Amino acid sequence: xxxxxxxxxxxxxxxxxxxxxxxxxxxxxxxxxxxxxxxxxxxxxxxxxxxxxxxxxxxxxxxxxxxxxxxxxxxxxxxxxxxxxxxxxxxxxxxxxxxxxxxxxxxxx
Amino acid sequence: xxxxxxxxxxxxxxxxxxxxxxxxxxxxxxxxxxxxxxxxxxxxxxxxxxxxxxxxxxxxxxxxxxxxxxxxxxxxxxxxxxxxxxxxxxxxxxxxxxxxxxxxxxxxx
DNA sequence: TTAGCACATCGCAATATTACGATTACTTTC
DNA sequence: GAAAGTAATCGTAATATTGCGATGTGCTAA
Numbered sequence: 001x002x003x004x005x006x007x008x009x010x011x012x013x014x015x016x017x018x019x020x021x022x023x024x025x026x027x028x029x030x031x032x033x034x035x036x037x038x039x040x041x042x043x044x045x046x047x048x049x050x051x052x053x054x055x056x057x058x059x060x061x062x063x064x065x066x067x068x069x070x071x072x073x074x075x076x077x078x079x080x081x082x083x084x085x086x087x088x089x090x091x092x093x094x095x096x097x098x099x100x101x102x103x104x105x106x107x108x109x
Numbered sequence: 110x111x112x113x114x115x116x117x118x119x120x121x122x123x124x125x126x127x128x129x130x131x132x133x134x135x136x137x138x139x140x141x142x143x144x145x146x147x148x149x150x151x152x153x154x155x156x157x158x159x160x161x162x163x164x165x166x167x168x169x170x171x172x173x174x175x176x177x178x179x180x181x182x183x184x185x186x187x188x189x190x191x192x193x194x195x196x197x198x199x200x201x202x203x204x205x206x207x208x209x210x211x212x213x214x215x216x217x218x
Numbered sequence: 219t220t221a222g223c224a225c226a227t228c229g230c231a232a233t234a235t236t237a238c239g240a241t242t243a244c245t246t247t248c
Numbered sequence: 249g250a251a252a253g254t255a256a257t258c259g260t261a262a263t264a265t266t267g268c269g270a271t272g273t274g275c276t277a278a
Contacts, residue, residue, distance in 0.1 A: 001267045002232030008160045009135035016138045023129035025236080026118035029207075033122070036211055044254070051117045053238050058256055060236090077245045077254055085211050092208035098138075099201035102145055102194050110237045111262030134266080153224070165267050167226055186275045187224055 016098060019091055022067035027052060027060045032083070035070060041080040125207060128200055131176035136161060136169045141192070144179060150189040 006014050023029060027050055034049055035042055047057045061081065064070045068087040072079045115123050132138060136159055143158055144151055156166045170190065173179045177196040181188045 001230090002234075002265075004134065004234090004266065005161065006135060009139055013135040013138045013142070017133055017135040020129045020132035020138075024126055024133045025113065026115060026122040026126040027236095029122045029125045029129075030118055033207075036209075039212060047255090052114065052236095054255070055239075055257080056237050062256080074244090074255095079255060083211050085213050088208065088211050092205075092210075095204045095208060096201075098142075099197065099204060100145075101201075102192050102197050103148060104194050110260095111235075111264075113236065113264090136266095156225095161266095162268050163225075164227080164269075168266080171226080183225095183274090185224095188226095 016094065019067070019094065022063060022069060025060065027057070028064055031060060031064060031081075032069065035081060035083050039083075041073075041075075041082045043075055043080040044078040046081065125203065128176070128203065131172060131178060134169065136166070137173055140169060140173060140190075141178065144190060144192050148192075150182075150184075150191045152184055152189040153187040155190065 009017075023032075030050060031046060034046070046061070047054050050057050050060075052060075061070070061072065065072060068084055069091065070081050071084045072081045074080075118126075132141075139159060140155060143155070155170070156163050159166050159169075161169075170179070170181070174181060177193055178200065179190050180193045181190045183189075
């Protein structure tokens with residue numbers, strides 16, 4: 001027990017849930033917002049930006065990289081990160097499709 | 110250690126992360142999709158729909174209720190659930206705003 | 219009243235996540 | 249080369265989540 005029973009659900013449902021999981025931490029939201037705001041490669045100053053320990057920040061960056069939302073390239077001694085626009089837009093589309101308009105229910109609850 | 114350090118982040122960042130957390134399980138995605146598809150009050154048949162134990166299903170429903178995404182009203186012996194359109198549309202707007210268009214980066218990574 | 223159903227809650231076990239110090243790997247600078 | 253830097257990874261502790269059986273609560277039906 002304790003582990004999510006992924007096999008009970010469709011691939012699409014697991015995909016959406018995993019995408020949401022990538023966003024389900026304020027540090028990762030903060031990283032993404034920072035990268036979007038800069039709209040450029042950002043090298044090195046993410047640890048100071050967040051206020052978390054270096055190891056923790058690195059872990060969150062790894063999760064965002066695994067999710068595909070960001071990409072990092074080694075630039076000399078440090079690493080530069082930026083949004084992966086392709087995956088970013090996929091997220092936008094998929095969440096947009098999920099949250100399509102819902103009609104008001106009249107005679108209900 | 111182990112607890113999320115919410116105080117390091119803005120209210121908005123914590124809000125988005127908490128909204129994502131509400132969606133970060135395939136069972137909850139499945140529940141929401143089912144309710145959206147029916148677009149009506151659904152009484153009682155959610156346990157069979159999911160395939161999880163009754164206690165587990167109830168727990169997921171509770172989380173969605175806490176997030177405000179669904180509402181349940183007691184209808185005799187059973188409980189009827191439906192989407193809360195107001196909160197649903199708030200989610201749509203907030204995720205939509207978060208995933209606003211990102212310009213392609215030319216000379217980058 | 220009693221039996222049965224629907225659902226919530228409790229208590230627990232298994233697993234996942236979060237956080238950080240310590241270490242490692244690599245690069246730059248001296 | 250050695251020293252200092254940047255960032256990834258390891259190991260571990262604290263906390264959170266997931267799942268389910270058991271139990272409790274309230275309604276319905278006989």
